[in-house]
Amino acid sequence: MLWHDNADGDIEEHTLLRGLGLEPLEDKFSARELHRQTRNRSAPIKQVLLAGDIVVGVGNIYASESLFKAGINPKTAAGKISLPRYEKLVTAIRETLAAAIEQGGSSLRDFIAVNGQSGYFQQSYFVYSRTGQACRICTTPIRQIKQGQRSTFYCVVCQR
Numbered sequence: 156m157l158w159h160d161n162a163d164g165d166i167e168e169h170t171l172l173r174g175l176g177l178e179p180l181e182d183k184f185s186a187r188e189l190h191r192q193t194r195n196r197s198a199p200i201k202q203v204l205l206a207g208d209i210v211v212g213v214g215n216i217y218a219s220e221s222l223f224k225a226g227i228n229p230k231t232a233a234g235k236i237s238l239p240r241y242e243k244l245v246t247a248i249r250e251t252l253a254a255a256i257e258q259g260g261s262s263l264r265d266f267i268a269v270n271g272q273s274g275y276f277q278q279s280y281f282v283y284s285r286t287g288q289a290c291r292i293c294t295t296p297i298r299q300i301k302q303g304q305r306s307t308f309y310c311v312v313c314q315r
């Protein structure tokens with residue numbers, strides 16, 4: 156529990172909350188916002204998505220899947236990605252999460268609670284956990300790399 160006096164300003168400005176990113180399904184999370192907040196970031200986009208300071212709730216699976224759908228190489232520096240490409244990415248993140256919720260639970264929270272055990276969403280993965288298997292779009296074998304201790308899966312042809 157967090158005590159906050161309204162006289163101290165907006166709750167979002169509290170020291171403990173200020174560092175947290177936006178929820179991907181809320182309106183404030185937009186391509187423009189993602190673009191603006193990443194201009195000085197040289198870290199790979201995959202790690203920026205997982206870091207939680209710009210957007211929260213995009214886990215390892217969804218980051219890999221969304222980057223595939225948006226055609227973005229997970230190693231691309233976040234600051235080098237254009238606004239139109241972030242528009243594709245935001246759409247992909249929302250669609251991926253919405254599909255996961257539909258198939259795995261009644262809310263994002265429910266879904267995350269059972270994440271990893273749910274067999275439904277897993278069947279429709281494009282890249283996650285598909286190392287060496289043919290890309291569903293171009294048949295190139297899916298590649299697996301490590302980024303900040305986490306596995307990333309992607310297609311070298313579809314994701315530039």
Ligand SMILES: [Zn+2]
Pocket residue numbers: 290291292293294295310311312313314
């Ligand atoms: Zn491909």
